[in-house]
Amino acid sequence: MKILIIGMGAIGRTVLANLVNEDHTITIIDENKEKVESLIERYDVMGVVGNGACLDVQLEAGVDTADTVIVVTQSDEVNILACLVAKKAGAGSTIARVRNPEYRKQAEQMKEELGLSLVVNPELETADEIFNLISLPSVSNVEHFAKSRVALVEVEAEKGCALIGETLISAGKKFDTQALICAIQRDGKVIIPSGSFEIKEGDKISFTADTKALGDFLEEINMVEKPFKNVMIVGGGRVGYYLAEALSEKRYKVKVIENNKAQAEEMAELLPKVNVVYGNGTSHSVLIEEGIEAMDVFVALTGNDEANIIVSMFANEVNVRKAITQVMSGELIKMLGGKQLEHSVSPKHIAASKIISYVRSIANKRGSNVLTLSRLVNDQVEALEFLAKSDEKFYNIPLKKLKMKENCLIACIIRDNQVIIPRGGDFIQKGDTVVVVTTHKNFDDLTDLIG
Numbered sequence: 001m002k003i004l005i006i007g008m009g010a011i012g013r014t015v016l017a018n019l020v021n022e023d024h025t026i027t028i029i030d031e032n033k034e035k036v037e038s039l040i041e042r043y044d045v046m047g048v049v050g051n052g053a054c055l056d057v058q059l060e061a062g063v064d065t066a067d068t069v070i071v072v073t074q075s076d077e078v079n080i081l082a083c084l085v086a087k088k089a090g091a092g093s094t095i096a097r098v099r100n101p102e103y104r105k106q107a108e109q110m111k112e113e114l115g116l117s118l119v120v121n122p123e124l125e126t127a128d129e130i131f132n133l134i135s136l137p138s139v140s141n142v143e144h145f146a147k148s149r150v151a152l153v154e155v156e157a158e159k160g161c162a163l164i165g166e167t168l169i170s171a172g173k174k175f176d177t178q179a180l181i182c183a184i185q186r187d188g189k190v191i192i193p194s195g196s197f198e199i200k201e202g203d204k205i206s207f208t209a210d211t212k213a214l215g216d217f218l219e220e221i222n223m224v225e226k227p228f229k230n231v232m233i234v235g236g237g238r239v240g241y242y243l244a245e246a247l248s249e250k251r252y253k254v255k256v257i258e259n260n261k262a263q264a265e266e267m268a269e270l271l272p273k274v275n276v277v278y279g280n281g282t283s284h285s286v287l288i289e290e291g292i293e294a295m296d297v298f299v300a301l302t303g304n305d306e307a308n309i310i311v312s313m314f315a316n317e318v319n320v321r322k323a324i325t326q327v328m329s330g331e332l333i334k335m336l337g338g339k340q341l342e343h344s345v346s347p348k349h350i351a352a353s354k355i356i357s358y359v360r361s362i363a364n365k366r367g368s369n370v371l372t373l374s375r376l377v378n379d380q381v382e383a384l385e386f387l388a389k390s391d392e393k394f395y396n397i398p399l400k401k402l403k404m405k406e407n408c409l410i411a412c413i414i415r416d417n418q419v420i421i422p423r424g425g426d427f428i429q430k431g432d433t434v435v436v437v438t439t440h441k442n443f444d445d446l447t448d449l450i451g
Contacts, residue, residue: 001024001359002027002068003019003024003025003027003067003070004062004063005026005027005029005072006029006030006071006079006082007029007071007072007097009073009074010328011072011122011351011355012028012030012072013039014348014349015072015356016043019356019359020044020045022444027046027061027062027066028040028046029049029061030047030049031052032049048060052082055085055089058082058089063090063091064091066092067091067092067362068091068093068094068117068359069082069083069095071094071096071097076097076099079097080110080116082096083115083116084114084115087115092362093362094115094116094117095119095358097120097351098110098120099121099123099238101241101242104124117358118354123238124238125350125354126239126242126326126345126346126347127239127246128242130239130324130345131247133343134247134252134322136218137225137227138224139218140156140342141376143374145412145433146419146435148211150209150210150412150435151209151210152206152207152208152376153209154376157199157200157201157203157205158202158223159201160222161201161221162221163181164201167196168194168195168197169195169196175220175221177209177217177220179421180207180209180412180421182206184203185203186200186204190377190439192407192408192437192439206376206437208411210419225321228252228296228297228322229251229252229296230253230297231253231255231297232290232297232298232299233255234257234298234301234302235299235303235308236256236260236267237263237301237303239301241267243299243301244267254273255275255277255290255291257277258277258279258281264276264278265278277290281302282307287314292318292320293319293320297320298320298324300326305326305327305329308326309325312324323342324344326344326345326346328347353373356373357372360373369386369387369388369444370385371385371387372384372385376437381439382437382439382443383411383435383436383437384435385433386434386445388430388431388432392446395429395430396428397427398427399426399427402450404449405438405448405449407438408436408438408449410422411435412434413428413434413435414432414433415432436449
């Protein structure tokens with residue numbers, strides 16, 4: 001496909017880095033000449049320096065023949081205008097980043113009236129992900145596939161977990177609820193396990209299950225924890241606002257600490273069910289005074305990665321049950337890893353992932369078979385959703401008879417809206433949606449799985 005990306009900030013660069021190896025023709029636009037030249041040299045793409053909302057600049061970049069235009073500048077208004085210009089110039093689909101909470105209720109109307117294909121709000125998407133982590137106390141991470149019918153969940157095999165000491169074969173026979181363990185993280189290494197693999201205490205386990213049956217499986221393996229009640233959020237920016245709003249509408253008692261007085265007062269007025277405190281949420285004395293030790297969940301959402309990491313580590317020290325940390329820098333996450341930062345979120349990666357998934361869904365209609373892609377375990381594992389489109393020799397053959405590449409696992413098959421957690425006797429047939437977990441990179445078709 002021919003793709004035009006306008007705005008080469010954090011999200012734009014992340015989208016570019018993920019799409020550049022997928023056989024697309026990509027052109028970038030940004031007003032920063034040095035940034036454009038650097039990215040052209042690094043990724044061997046075409047680039048134009050200028051205002052991405054200007055028709056002449058877009059035409060120079062070939063907008064009139066572009067299949068998809070992705071606009072992710074720092075300005076909502078520029079993004080909306082640039083998409084409108086691109087659509088009028090003949091572009092196929094348009095994607096805009098729109099962050100302002102005031103525009104949230106207008107998102108669907110904007111899509112209809114302005115011809116936007118997708119509106120992405122990084123802060124709202126991040127708040128939704130954090131909300132999911134809080135709603136499932138025992139879960140470290142959750143991804144959804146097949147229009148949310150399938151969940152790929154990460155849990156830690158803590159003491160008391162019924163999976164400890166079981167092999168994958170014995171676990172499959174022991175538990176009634178169908179789920180498939182598809183990746184294990186142990187001692188910093190990722191393993192795509194075989195049937196004889198034995199689970200040990202401390203393993204981080206990724207498994208797939210029908211979303212409707214997720215709670216049943218967690219209960220079977222003794223991983224249902226007491227629900228959270230008290231949540232402390234440090235940082236009253238957009239993510240903090242969206243999260244506090246969502247939590248306060250449920251059963252949670254929410255306290256937000258914000259060091260900007262005007263922002264704290266505005267949030268207190270907009271969210272009367274939330275206890276908003278004006279103060280420095282990275283101060284030891286303030287955190288103690290505001291009752292961090294009595295909290296079930298601590299969420300660090302300041303604009304400073306290092307501060308978020310430090311206060312989250314302190315939350316762990318005082319035995320908060322779950323600490324969730326916003327970290328923009330992927331390098332920091334890789335350096336920390338492990339126990340020190342169990343639950344981290346990144347708005348740029350969450351937004352980029354949604355954009356990339358949408359682009360792949362468009363590409364699917366043009367020949368590529370990747371519907372969605374998620375990266376797990378610090379980007380060491382890919383979970384891909386494929387459509388079994390064309391006839392292949394390995395269709396309708398039991399999975400146990402297929403010779404697949406090492407470190408590949410078919411985690412789920414969706415057929416006629418039915419979720420199949422596969423066993424050896426199951427098979428793929430034309431028209432299925434198939435979720436695959438692998439440590440390999442850049443798979444773009446089910447044929448890549450066959451050795």
